[in-house]
Amino acid sequence: MAMKVALLGCGAVGSEVVRLVDEQRSELATRAGTALEIAGVAVRRPERARGLPIDPALFTTDAMELATRPDVDIVVEVIGGIEPARSLTLAAIKAGKSVVTANKALLAEDGEAIHSAARAAGVDVYYEASVAGAIPLLRPLRDSLAGDRVQAVLGIVNGTTNYILDRMDSLGAGFAESLEEAQSLGYAEADPTADVEGFDAAAKAAILARLAFHTEVSAADVHREGITEVTAGDIASARDMGCVVKLLAICQRSADGSVGVRVHPAMLPREHPLANVNGAYNAVFVEAESAGRLMFYGAGAGGTPTASAVLGDIVAVSRNRLAEAQVVDSGGNGETRRVHPMGETVTRYHVALDVADRPGVLARVADVFAGNEVSIQNVRQVGHGEDAQLVIVTHMAPDAALGRTVEQLRALDMVRSVASVMRVEAFNDQ
Numbered sequence: 001m002a003m004k005v006a007l008l009g010c011g012a013v014g015s016e017v018v019r020l021v022d023e024q025r026s027e028l029a030t031r032a033g034t035a036l037e038i039a040g041v042a043v044r045r046p047e048r049a050r051g052l053p054i055d056p057a058l059f060t061t062d063a064m065e066l067a068t069r070p071d072v073d074i075v076v077e078v079i080g081g082i083e084p085a086r087s088l089t090l091a092a093i094k095a096g097k098s099v100v101t102a103n104k105a106l107l108a109e110d111g112e113a114i115h116s117a118a119r120a121a122g123v124d125v126y127y128e129a130s131v132a133g134a135i136p137l138l139r140p141l142r143d144s145l146a147g148d149r150v151q152a153v154l155g156i157v158n159g160t161t162n163y164i165l166d167r168m169d170s171l172g173a174g175f176a177e178s179l180e181e182a183q184s185l186g187y188a189e190a191d192p193t194a195d196v197e198g199f200d201a202a203a204k205a206a207i208l209a210r211l212a213f214h215t216e217v218s219a220a221d222v223h224r225e226g227i228t229e230v231t232a233g234d235i236a237s238a239r240d241m242g243c244v245v246k247l248l249a250i251c252q253r254s255a256d257g258s259v260g261v262r263v264h265p266a267m268l269p270r271e272h273p274l275a276n277v278n279g280a281y282n283a284v285f286v287e288a289e290s291a292g293r294l295m296f297y298g299a300g301a302g303g304t305p306t307a308s309a310v311l312g313d314i315v316a317v318s319r320n321r322l323a324e325a326q327v328v329d330s331g332g333n334g335e336t337r338r339v340h341p342m343g344e345t346v347t348r349y350h351v352a353l354d355v356a357d358r359p360g361v362l363a364r365v366a367d368v369f370a371g372n373e374v375s376i377q378n379v380r381q382v383g384h385g386e387d388a389q390l391v392i393v394t395h396m397a398p399d400a401a402l403g404r405t406v407e408q409l410r411a412l413d414m415v416r417s418v419a420s421v422m423r424v425e426a427f428n429d430q
């Protein structure tokens with residue numbers, strides 16, 4: 001008997017799922033162990049000509065009816081956003097359907113409700129497409145690394161911002177023109193807020209941290225800073241230190257067992273593998289106790305690559321349904337760990353100060369660092385007289401102490417302005 005798939009949403013990802021299910025019909029049947037049949041497609045405008053290889057009679061505007069229809073086995077949610085996606089997903093689970101979703105926003109906001117509903121109903125929720133699109137990342141974290149202890153996940157998980165920062169670095173372009181370029185190429189949405197303010201990356205960070213550390217993490221737990229304040233001066237400052245600026249999603253386990261989850265721009269040494277991830281590509285670096293360092297790289301967005309991840313999930317949940325098995329999603333039903341605030345996160349700052357060029361300035365600046373128990377790793381002066389700039393890189397210190405230091409530096413008379421402040425990751429281990 002065929003496995004019946006209800007598709008909710010037929011946009012960039014959904015339409016590619018329809019096309020690939022048709023194009024790969026026989027291979028998919030072999031791999032899934034049974035034929036896959038699209039039982040219906042929920043859309044807003046059924047009359048729209050989509051040119052897809054599917055009987056138009058399968059289009060419906062009643063997504064709820066389709067998601068809960070008795071003959072449906074698997075519901076694929078590619079509408080996006082919180083509502084109606086949440087109600088549809090929960091209703092499908094309650095009706096005994098397995099769910100495949102690409103919806104990072106929903107999983108990051110209300111993942112525990114969805115996962116616990118799935119556990120109670122004995123069905124699967126698979127979501128490989130929700131983080132870093134086509135890149136197989138969540139299944140490796142959940143399954144392949146199930147016997148290991150993940151220490152850290154460091155990733156470039158938003159293609160739009162990576163494209164913008166890459167252009168600022170390689171062409172010396174400004175933020176606004178790079179964003180326009182990303183929009184004209186279709187990477188950034190017409191409203192690019194979710195990308196450039198880091199919301200998209202923060203949702204993905206929450207999902208990654210939950211899987212990596214087996215604890216509940218939601219979008220609200222993630223410290224988030226976007227890239228709208230990154231200037232050409234920051235990029236130039238990074239270059240001077242042999243670094244590149246990237247928007248990073250960082251999930252770390254601390255010595256006390258708590259976890260930190262954050263998204264912010266950071267300077268990264270050019271020799272770090274993530275520094276060479278260019279254009280709209282994504283890459284995620286995982287450090288595990290026994291496995292060591294692993295890296296996952298590829299297309300993090302785009303209709304066809306994302307549909308690849310959705311189809312892989314459809315095949316996987318089909319196999320589980322045939323075997324009458326449910327996979328344990330050990331995300332939030334493992335240990336409960338404290339998610340610590342950003343102030344407790346131990347990190348390192350790069351600070352460039354426009355200063356008066358006269359005796360005693362360096363000593364006074366160093367005093368402020370010392371007063372906050374922040375140790376300086378190196379300091380250099382660039383330019384002279386009116387153009388003098390002090391560029392300081394700190395040792396690791398709690399983020400709260402580093403932030404306080406910068407505030408006090410701003411208040412010093414001899415500091416004309418703080419030209420650049422940015423965290424530095426993976427610089428070296430001292």
Ligand SMILES: NC(=O)c1ccc[n+]([C@@H]2O[C@H](COP(=O)([O-])OP(=O)(O)OC[C@H]3O[C@@H](n4cnc5c(N)ncnc54)[C@H](O)[C@@H]3O)[C@@H](O)[C@H]2O)c1
Binds near residue numbers: 081103129130301
């Ligand atoms: N496009 C990508 O590169 C990409 C990558 C990874 C994950 N995702 C995720 O995949 C999901 C879908 O993204 P997309 O790019 O295909 O978006 P999209 O906007 O192209 O498609 C969503 C579709 O859902 C339809 N829709 C909205 N409300 C509906 C309703 N009530 N009933 C039926 N249809 C409805 C819209 O008309 C639209 O056609 C999102 O969760 C997104 O975050 C997308």
Ligand SMILES: N[C@@H](CCO)C(=O)O
Binds near residue numbers: 133158161187300
């Ligand atoms: N808007 C996202 C793609 C979907 O996650 C990005 O630019 O990476």
Ligand code: NA
Binds near residue numbers: 129134136
């Ligand atoms: Na993925």
